[in-house]
Amino acid sequence: MEKWDQQTIENFRKDLLHWYDKEGRNHLPWRKNTDPYRVLVSELMLQQTRVDTVITYFNRFMTALPTVQDLAKAPEEQVLKLWEGLGYYSRARNLHRAAKVVAFDLKGAWPKSYEDLLTLPGVGPYTAAAVASIAFHQVVPAIDGNFFRVFSRLLKIDDDIAKPKTRRVFYEAVAPIVDPKRPGDFNQAIMDLGTSYMKTTDPDTLHSPVLTYNAAYRDGVEDQYPVKTKKKKPILQRYQALVRYNEEGDLLYEKRPQTGLLADFWTLPLRPIASIEELEGVQLTVKPITHVFSHRKWEIWPVQVEDTGKLADNQRFFSADEQAALALPKVQHKILQELKES
DNA sequence: GACCCGTGGAA
């Protein structure tokens, strides 16, 4: 691992921020100002999610709920509808809870330090550092995937970034490098660097504004960084989806459990099956609907079943209009699309 | 520390 002297650190800050001021992504909507609410919403949306995907969601969300008080007062259905399709829905519920803490419990007085921000639901080490540095000028490194990638190459850090304890290694190495005058810009500059000249695949290191600081490139081993172990592939789960209409043509839904995958969302009743030999109704499609989550792959066979009249506690019929108003997970939209086409 | 939690784009 490389160790920079004070002069190198100061030169790096200057070169990095000079480039950032010239070529940084200052057009991103959440960079219009450093209102902590805007920063928090954007950071929650950006967790494990691409910038291009988030932009539309962010603008829509801020238009509908411009202040932390608006979000705190909003019904959860509205928050989830605004989040619909973005995934990782616990982020939306945590953001909602965090807004209630700030607006109600703290009466609008934002936590400003890294430690206090950490206490908000949905705010972990990265997000606390991002909000603290960008909105409140706290001098802390916001260590995300970009940060790992950039500094693993610059400093030739060999630790596996997939392991939680590696965060400490990076923190120790980089905390002294964060620019104390512009910590928020420093962190965002690293992110911009990590998605451009120093991106994951096909980086353009030769034209990087910090080429001279890149130890991995200097040694011809840049393609070996960052060190990261692979994830496991999703396991297959097979279901039949019960398609059941009442006399009005409303469609039967079932509310999912309060915990676990797609917690509290409405979908068609899903029943696990070992094979399509077990299908209990009229098979509606030749091929199954498939949907991949981060750790599971669903294979879904829609089957038409008779309306028995009796409903379980967690079941309800919804009209077309009611379905349109619900926040539904992507997999349910896929099922609806398939029913429309068959 | 290991596992859980969504989605869409790229190669």
Added chain:
DNA sequence: TTTCCAAGGGT
């Protein structure tokens, strides 16, 4: 088609 992964956090 398959695989990887993108501004992580909760349990």
